Amino acid sequence: MSDASPNRIPVAVIGGGQAGLSISHYLREAGIAHLVFEKKTAMHVWREQRWDTFCLVTPNWQCDLPGHPYDGPDPDGFMKRDEIVAYLDRFRAKVDAPLREGVSVLRVGRRADGAFDVATSDGDYVADQVVVASGGYTVPIIPRMAERLPAHVRQLHSEQYRNPQALPDGAVLVVGSGQSGAQIAEDLHLAGRKVHLAVGGAPRCARFYRGKDVVTWLAEMNYYEMSVDQHPLREGVRDNTNHYVTGRDGGRDIDLRKFALEGMQLYGLLDGLDGGSVTFRPTLTAALDEADRVYNGINAAIDRHIAEAGIAAPPASVYTPVWQPAAEPTALDLDAAGVTAIIWCIGFRPDFAWLDVPAFNGAGHPKHRRGVAAETGVYFLGLPWLHSWGSGRFSGVSRDARYLADRIVERLKAPEEVRSDGIRQFVAAG
Incomplete structure (x- = not known):
């Protein structure tokens, strides 16, 4: 294909979620x-991968997409699924991106002239630069042991769950206690279903503390401005599991100990499967204690901020466990317990198999600095902790998109230079 091909484009953006449309906004703004x-x-x-009672876990005021801040009547509330969809539909209309929907990108590879071949289900393109905005939550994770579960037990991933009524009658085993697992377990619990929950290592936080939403306190403390380079864990923070909390019914804590008092059965990490019996590691007590330690630690940091700033606020408090496991349950006979469904809430993994360029580290993760890949002309956007806590969320993706758009513009306007190996690249003037 010659450079004069009508399918030559300066920038190809892969992914039409909020990240892809955000950078489209800034690219269009820059011409x-x-x-x-x-x-x-x-x-x-x-629209398609959220349950019926799904809602945001951060206040609506944190929704700040490019040119489209939260525009509803309840900035301190938590939008429900249909409200989120409507908010995003309005954003899409404003951006009016040059979208190619229903088009799969099959391969992106480097050309001899330094540009990229972009093979799609709708034909081939050549792009000078490529933005990977396909996200970090692409492929549902389901363990191989799931293949050995009895056929009469229905299995689904969290992205497939809609409501308790859509499941067969009987008890439900929820595997994973991150944001999705904890909220789905609560949804089933509130509907009167018997829930068995395999608890992982996810931390938790308070919804409200000392008169404000915890997110509001953390924003005042500039936590959301902290870059990955400034975080104590550095890039390790990208592997952290999100804290579980909910915005349901105006927002509240999720306390798994309280659920246990009310009849939910808690276990440690899922360990294996022996016939119709699921086994668990004896990690429940440690997991609950660690989640509470993080909960109290966040509140203690808020206490210090209040004291240092001299802010008038309600008194401090420390969470005290309302329930302790008498023993560590290590097995569950599915049939004896009447379990008819299992919901896998153990997350997703990204899928970059189509990106055939050396833009990854030894562990297979994107190698980048603030979204600018080590491979010239490749950019990542919308990944968790790409730059800050909000990078994979409505609160920070706009800033990341603007930064990358500026880098793209700089490269397009820079003089062209040929490396000794003959591959073309653009370098900044001076």
């Missing part, structure tokens, strides 16, 4: 021609 490729429909995840 940079581009295409956004989306294998399904723009922001389909919010």
